[in-house]
Amino acid sequence: MDSLIRQIRQRVPMGSLDWNSAIENAFPSLEEQNLLLSEVTKCAKLNPFYAKHIIKNFVEKLERRQRDGDESGLDDALYEKLYELLPSKALDPTATDILGYTMKTSTENCKDDAVVWIRESPRLISGMGTTGMRTWEASLFLSQYLGMVLDGSSEKSGLSEESNRKIFESVRDDFVGKTVLELGCGTGFVGIYMLKRFGSQLKHLIFTDGDTQLIDRMSSNLNLNDLSVDSKKLQVRKLWWGEDDLPMQRVDTIVAADVTYDASVIPDLAEVLDEAMSQDNKVYGRVNVAYIAATIRNEVTIKTWEEYLEMGRQDKIWTWEIIESTKDPVCWKTSLQSTNQLDNIWYPVGVAEIRIYKISRVVERNMTIED
Ligand SMILES: C[S@@+](CC[C@H](N)C(=O)[O-])C[C@H]1O[C@@H](n2cnc3c(N)ncnc32)[C@H](O)[C@@H]1O
Known part of the structure; x- marks a missing residue:
């Protein structure tokens, strides 16, 4: 009960x-x-x-x-x-509700729960000019993955192969003590979860989205989670890819979820990644790595995304790999098919595969990671 x-x-x-x-x-x-x-x-x-x-x-x-x-x-x-x-009807798709997402990372310890509260329009796929009015499954998956890696439970529940351990270690290095920027943050789920659960481990987190309505709503979602726009730990700013400048400060790591939903947005997304990793900004340095969670709804869209990733690889800007997938999850013991859940993330049955892409900047021989 x-x-x-x-x-x-x-x-x-x-x-x-x-x-x-x-x-x-x-x-x-x-x-x-x-x-x-x-x-x-x-x-x-x-x-x-x-x-x-x-x-x-x-x-x-x-x-x-x-x-x-x-x-x-x-x-x-x-x-x-x-x-x-009895007379109440389902909410209008544009109406907002407050959802509490329980993000449990450790399978053994219930006290590890972090509930992330989000005011959103959960039934709105696209509306008011954006797809970011609700929280998408890729955000939950990326957050759960990062949570499991950062709190060490990935080692306990995942396979203990050396190659996996190396990946987990490198993920940890990309976040601990680092400034993280979220692209296309929508309701802000990933960043809020990271700050709530691992705030003391991160240096700073910058929420960005191209849609000003979403940026305006961020303060209310931060407040629901006892966070504030005035905190020195975070910033919220509009960043429309290819139009707005990246922040004039050092950013180490980019995160993004479900920003590859349509082939038309991919060139601009690739451009902002290219700018972040290749622009020779001597003052602030370059972004080292990006973790992008993509839902595979449409093979053509994902092909376009991977073609852009390949172009960056051929231009020696980055290398890329898929480090996790709901199809064959490395980090989780249980499988989606058997439980309808990936451990403690609840998805509707039949949600499309979600992959986490890691895009790492190529560090030239005479450069250090700080350049
Ligand atoms: C499918 S939603 C994902 C939102 C959130 N990351 C999540 O997973 O719940 C895509 C997000 O990308 C943002 N977006 C789309 N195109 C953009 C662009 N060109 N520049 C900046 N943000 C963009 C949208 O406003 C929206 O918030």
Whole structure:
């Protein structure tokens, strides 16, 4: 029951609420029913449709138990709430909700959870001129990967092959004590997770997106996570690839998720990476590495992306490799197919493959990594 209450509080996708195991052993006491009612009442303020779904499921499951002979009582207040919520309809796609994403990295220790709170339009694929009004699965996957590597649980749960260990070590080096810039941050999920969970390990984090509405919304998502735009640890700025300049400061590492969603945006994305890694800026130095999570929705789009990566490799600007994929995850023991989840990330079944590309700047012989 506790975990159910937690899931409701964190507003996870409805399909993943684990009703059966929550009420399997004992009929919830009146006190527990009351707790559920109070959580549902809080949820209903933002998303009455979601609240209706929860309470309806709960009542139906318990009524079934009563029919099977359980004589425990159901609080009338639950029926009253359900009756009140019955007319509620699914949120308009542009409406916002606040979602709590539980990002657990260590498989053994529940206290490791970090909940990232995001106000977003979860049902909006594209609208108001951007695709960044909701959090995309590539953001969750990239964050979970970086989280597992940074807290060392990748070694515990992944394969212990030497080559993998080397990759994990190099990923750690790219983040610890480094300034990180996120491209196309959308709701800001990746950066917020990194700051919340590993803020003390990072030097600085710069959130960027080309869309000014998203940039304006960032302060509210930062506040939901006890972070502030005024913090010295972070910056939020508009960066439209190929149009706005990169920040005039040293950036070591770029991260981005689901920014390769359409072939039309790839040339500008490649241009900004090229600028970051090849521009001879003696004052600020060059970006060393980029971690880009891409969802493989369309083979043609991904071919275009990889062709651009190849061009950069041939021009000796960078090398690139795929370091992780949901298809054959190195970092996770469990597989998507068997659990419908990649450990603790919850995805709808059938989400397309997500890959993490690592793009490393070629360091010429007479240069150091600091150049
Ligand atoms: C599919 S969304 C991904 C958002 C977020 N990274 C996530 O995974 O949830 C793509 C993001 O890239 C941004 N974007 C698209 N084209 C851009 C460009 N040319 N310059 C800067 N940002 C761009 C959009 O505004 C949007 O926020």
